Amino acid sequence: MSVSASFDLLLRGGRVICPASGIDGVMDVAIRGGKIAAVQKDVLPSSTKEVIDLTGKLVLPGLIDTHAHIYQYVSGRFGMNPDMVGVRSGVTALIDQGGPSCMTLPGFRHFIAEPAKSRVYAFLSAYLVGGLEGHYYPQLYSPEGVDIDATVKAARANPDIVRGIKAHAEIGGFARWGIRVIEMAAEIGRRAELPVYVHFGQLWGLPESGANGEDADTILTRVIPLLKEGDVLAHPFTRHPGGFINREGVVHPVIQAALDRGLKVDVGHGSHFSYRLAKKAIAAGIVPTTLGADIHGYNTHVPAPAGTPDQHEDEENHPFAGQAKFSLVQAMSSMMALGLSLEQVVPMVTANPAKMIDRADEIGALKVGMAADVSVLDAAPRPLRAARQREHRSDCRQPAAAGVLPARRRPLRRRCRDFARSRGGLSELESRKMPLHVIASAAKQSSSVHGPGLLRRFAPRNDEVVQIAAPPASPFGPVGRIGVARTR
Numbered sequence: 199m200s201v202s203a204s205f206d207l208l209l210r211g212g213r214v215i216c217p218a219s220g221i222d223g224v225m226d227v228a229i230r231g232g233k234i235a236a237v238q239k240d241v242l243p244s245s246t247k248e249v250i251d252l253t254g255k256l257v258l259p260g261l262i263d264t265h266a267h268i269y270q271y272v273s274g275r276f277g278m279n280p281d282m283v284g285v286r287s288g289v290t291a292l293i294d295q296g297g298p299s300c301m302t303l304p305g306f307r308h309f310i311a312e313p314a315k316s317r318v319y320a321f322l323s324a325y326l327v328g329g330l331e332g333h334y335y336p337q338l339y340s341p342e343g344v345d346i347d348a349t350v351k352a353a354r355a356n357p358d359i360v361r362g363i364k365a366h367a368e369i370g371g372f373a374r375w376g377i378r379v380i381e382m383a384a385e386i387g388r389r390a391e392l393p394v395y396v397h398f399g400q401l402w403g404l405p406e407s408g409a410n411g412e413d414a415d416t417i418l419t420r421v422i423p424l425l426k427e428g429d430v431l432a433h434p435f436t437r438h439p440g441g442f443i444n445r446e447g448v449v450h451p452v453i454q455a456a457l458d459r460g461l462k463v464d465v466g467h468g469s470h471f472s473y474r475l476a477k478k479a480i481a482a483g484i485v486p487t488t489l490g491a492d493i494h495g496y497n498t499h500v501p502a503p504a505g506t507p508d509q510h511e512d513e514e515n516h517p518f519a520g521q522a523k524f525s526l527v528q529a530m531s532s533m534m535a536l537g538l539s540l541e542q543v544v545p546m547v548t549a550n551p552a553k554m555i556d557r558a559d560e561i562g563a564l565k566v567g568m569a570a571d572v573s574v575l576d577a578a579p580r581p582l583r584a585a586r587q588r589e590h591r592s593d594c595r596q597p598a599a600a601g602v603l604p605a606r607r608r609p610l611r612r613r614c615r616d617f618a619r620s621r622g623g624l625s626e627l628e629s630r631k632m633p634l635h636v637i638a639s640a641a642k643q644s645s646s647v648h649g650p651g652l653l654r655r656f657a658p659r660n661d662e663v664v665q666i667a668a669p670p671a672s673p674f675g676p677v678g679r680i681g682v683a684r685t686r
């Protein structure tokens with residue numbers, strides 16, 4: 199059946215994958231008034247104001263990053279610009295993990311969530327101080343620094359932004375104060391009726407008095423019973439003590455029972471990710487529910503605001519440090535390099551995170567009537583040699599996006615090799631499946647402004663950025679930013 203109604207925009211001929219509606223095939227996606235108007239074969243191109251031919255590309259529901267750090271300026275150099283890691287990196291919705299707290303949430307709403315072109319949500323910090331400077335000072339995160347009532351109240355009063363609670367279960371905190379903070383965070387989650395996202399793997403150094411009888415390998419066993427269905431175990435593949443792989447080198451025996459009970463797993467890729475441990479866990483049958491890039495100012499290079507504290511000592515903490523192309527899409531590529539299929543990875547960044555924040559009726563799917571948040575990727579395999587050369591070239595031609603400093607001179611290939619030596623297993627990464635590329639994304643389109651969708655191009659350095667601009671007279675300004683990380 200063909201459709202001949204008039205549309206604002208037609209994304210034509212791409213491979214549409216929408217796990218929520220069970221679609222995987224070559225189809226057209228038509229958009230009208232900022233909403234999905236049709237997803238089917240043979241939408242007549244003459245009926246639309248704008249047609250983009252996406253033959254050979256992947257057309258996905260707008261990608262959702264479950265682990266962002268975007269409280270820019272307030273969290274020091276740790277917080278990224280929301281649209282840089284969002285819609286300009288192919289991601290249309292971001293969930294900040296523990297940046298704002300009950301005390302700083304109004305600022306997050308006013309200065310971050312509202313002006314961003316990307317959709318912004320948050321898992322509210324269980325701690326009064328939130329994620330200041332990337333949780334730099336451990337002493338601020340004791341039970342004394344948690345106010346259960348105030349945090350529940352803030353969460354309940356801001357349901358449009360606050361979709362969960364963030365806490366840390368790791369040896370540095372346990373050695374100082376035991377499990378009390380996690381009990382408090384779990385109570386906040388129960389009372390606010392929101393999922394709790396629990397960071398595992400060492401974050402803080404031990405106090406001078408040492409581990410005080412605590413053992414990183416027992417933390418999962420003790421924390422899991424406090425958690426409810428829908429709560430999230432994060433950083434399963436951390437290379438630090440306390441992740442899913444215990445010191446015997448096997449998946450912690452409590453994990454499968456936790457998953458059977460309805461707990462979820464988020465990769466939280468970032469700097470703690472170990473390919474070696476991920477490979478083991480995936481081989482043992484652990485398939486993460488959601489992904490989450492966990493990109494922040496310590497695993498990329500962003501200018502440090504004058505006078506802010508030194509960054510955590512971890513010189514080689516990420517092979518892609520300084521690369522704007524470290525992104526959610528790169529994290530998807532990591533999962534595929536580890537042997538998961540594209541069909542397994544797409545739900546982790548679309549349908550599953552939408553469910554995690556209880557917004558599956560609004561985002562995370564390409565269904566008629568839903569927001570026209572769309573991400574377009576290129577998954578064409580290409581020979582490794584060419585891929586390396588291109589990466590090397592673009593390495594020297596950063597920045598790809600505002601706020602990211604030019605990359606250090608050391609070639610990416612050598613940095614990857616060094617990284618492989620320190621972590622093991624990167625050779626798997628260099629498969630022909632790698633990497634996915636962002637072609638385009640569009641987010642948060644106001645229903646009244648998509649209009650003629652003036653397609654405009656401008657090209658800062660090696661990036662092409664296509665912008666779908668609003669009609670000139672529109673009071674709403676540009677909609678649907680499109681960023682091309684690297685297409686040819």
Ligand SMILES: [Zn+2]
Nearest residue numbers: 265295468492
């Ligand atoms: Zn994080």
